[in-house]
Amino acid sequence: GPGRMPPGFAARYEPATPPLEIGGDWYDVAELPGGRIGIIVGDCVGRGLGAASVMGQLRSACRALLLDSPGPARALAALDRFAALIPDALATTVFCGVLDPATGKLTYASAGHPPGILALPDGRTELLDQGRSLALALDPDRPRGEATAHVPEGALLLLYTDGLVERRRVDMDLTTAQAASLLRGGQQVPVADLADTLMAGLAPAAGYEDDVALLLYRRPAPLDLSFPADPDELALIRRALRGWLGQLSLDPMAAQDVLIAACEACANAIEHGYLGSGAGTVRLRAEVSGPDVLLTVSDQGSWRPPRQLRDRGHGLKLIRATMRDVAITSGDSGTTVRMRAGHR
Numbered sequence: 001g002p003g004r005m006p007p008g009f010a011a012r013y014e015p016a017t018p019p020l021e022i023g024g025d026w027y028d029v030a031e032l033p034g035g036r037i038g039i040i041v042g043d044c045v046g047r048g049l050g051a052a053s054v055m056g057q058l059r060s061a062c063r064a065l066l067l068d069s070p071g072p073a074r075a076l077a078a079l080d081r082f083a084a085l086i087p088d089a090l091a092t093t094v095f096c097g098v099l100d101p102a103t104g105k106l107t108y109a110s111a112g113h114p115p116g117i118l119a120l121p122d123g124r125t126e127l128l129d130q131g132r133s134l135a136l137a138l139d140p141d142r143p144r145g146e147a148t149a150h151v152p153e154g155a156l157l158l159l160y161t162d163g164l165v166e167r168r169r170v171d172m173d174l175t176t177a178q179a180a181s182l183l184r185g186g187q188q189v190p191v192a193d194l195a196d197t198l199m200a201g202l203a204p205a206a207g208y209e210d211d212v213a214l215l216l217y218r219r220p221a222p223l224d225l226s227f228p229a230d231p232d233e234l235a236l237i238r239r240a241l242r243g244w245l246g247q248l249s250l251d252p253m254a255a256q257d258v259l260i261a262a263c264e265a266c267a268n269a270i271e272h273g274y275l276g277s278g279a280g281t282v283r284l285r286a287e288v289s290g291p292d293v294l295l296t297v298s299d300q301g302s303w304r305p306p307r308q309l310r311d312r313g314h315g316l317k318l319i320r321a322t323m324r325d326v327a328i329t330s331g332d333s334g335t336t337v338r339m340r341a342g343h344r
Contacts, residue, residue, distance in 0.1 A: 001027045001213075006037055006291040007248040008101075010195040012214045016047060016163065016207075023211035024051025024092075025161040026059045030066055035102060035290030038066040041113065041215050042094040043161040051211075054088050058136075062096065072096040072109040073131070073146035080111070080144070083136040092136040095128075095159055099151065101288055104219055106157070109146040111136050114162050117176070119183040121154040127176075153221035156183050156194070163210030164202055178202060191218045192249035220248055222287035229270045229280035229299065237284060238263055244286060250293070257322040258293055258341045262286065264315040265297035265337045272301075272335075292324075293341040300334035 001011050006029060015023040024044030032038050040062050044051045061082050062075065069075040076096050083089040095116060097108035108116070108128060112135030116128035130147030151157055158179065165175035182201050186194035195216045223244040227233045241262055245255040262284060269282045285296040320326050325340040 002029050004251070004291075005029055005249075006031070006101075007250055007288045007293055008191060008218050008220050010192040010216045010249050012195050012199050012212070014199065014208055014212045016210050016212070022049065022052040023047050024055045025163065025211040025213035026055050027159070027213045027215040028059055028063055029215070030063050031291050032067060032098065035100070037099045037101060037290065038063070038072075039097045039099055039159065039215060039217070040066070040094065041159040041161060041213055042092060043113070043163075043211075043213070044089065044092045046088065047211060050088060054086060054092070057086055058083060058089060058092060058094075062094065066096065066098070071107055071146055072098055073144045076109050076111050076133075076136075077144045080136050080140045080142075084140045086137075090135075090137045093162075094136065097159075099217070101219060101290060104151040104153070104155075106149045106151050107146055108149065109133070109144055111144070114160065114165065114172075114176070116160075117158040117180050117183055118149060118151065119156040119158070119180065119187070121152060121187065123184055125180040125184060151217075151219045153219055154187070155219055156186065156191075157217040157219075158183050158198070159215040161211065161213045163208055163212040164198075164214060166210065167204060168209070175202065190246050190249050191216055218247065220244070220288050222285060224283070224285045226281055226283045229282050229301070231267070231270055233282075234263060234266060234270075237266055241284070241286060245293075248288070248293075254293075254341060258286070258295065261319045261322045261339055261341070262295050262297065264319050265295070265339065268315045268337075269297055269299040269301070269335065289340075295323075295339040295341065296336060297339075298334060298336040302332075 011027050015021055024046055026042050028040040030038035044054045062079050065075040065078045093113040094111045095113040097106050099106050109131045118126045128149055131145050133144045165172055182198050280301050283298045287294050323339040327338045329336050
């Protein structure tokens, strides 16, 4: 899979052929124009090096096609024709989707792949079983359809290969229902921990009989806090933000950068926005935008320049050092600091 996952994603892969660590199953997450995210899970027939070779070609092709296609159905149609030219790619299954994290709209298509599972905040689960067609290379000229679903804030989306739920002499509907139950029970669990729970909770006693690829996504709700302009509030703000970041399973270094920048911006708003003017309010908003975390810290005070002391006035330098983009606007109605955390 990709070396870096956007906020809210977690993935697991387990091959069924020890000691090899590769096989024919894969997952991929691709950043697309407009802040959209491509999500792909696929399963080639077979195991080991041969299946891994086919998988590598299909994975690279699918990512490239998705970048250049208007939707997942068109991408799968092109991948279908490509797969027909590759020996041993016959009957590969693929789930391909395009997610808009800003709206929660998911457009998806399935080439013979097991349906994704969507766990909603109200406790219901839905199977993403529309937009289905044949596995790859069986009928390359046959049109492929697609479907849409809404992923509300706080919802969980599980995509997987059949090794996660397929058992000898066991109805797949039963194991799929078990996966849905585990997903429902993980609404408050950090997404990385929930991925581990799913892998452990669904594993047969003798271990998985087939390769397993699992891709899990939680669409995070924004964190929106208003608090008195009092330095004693900073510890509470730091705790709340750390908990929100933990739900995203963000890279630890990236999460630490967000904590540092947000707390520095809040401390600056308290010190410079309301110095000597009595009570005031500071607002912190954290949200996910595509592959990035956006932070906004605002006050309604009168910004004061930092005092020229040897050990003071470094807050903005620290913010700029830890954030990719920083914009500060100040006027009679207060000051707003907007920051974007992501690859610098």
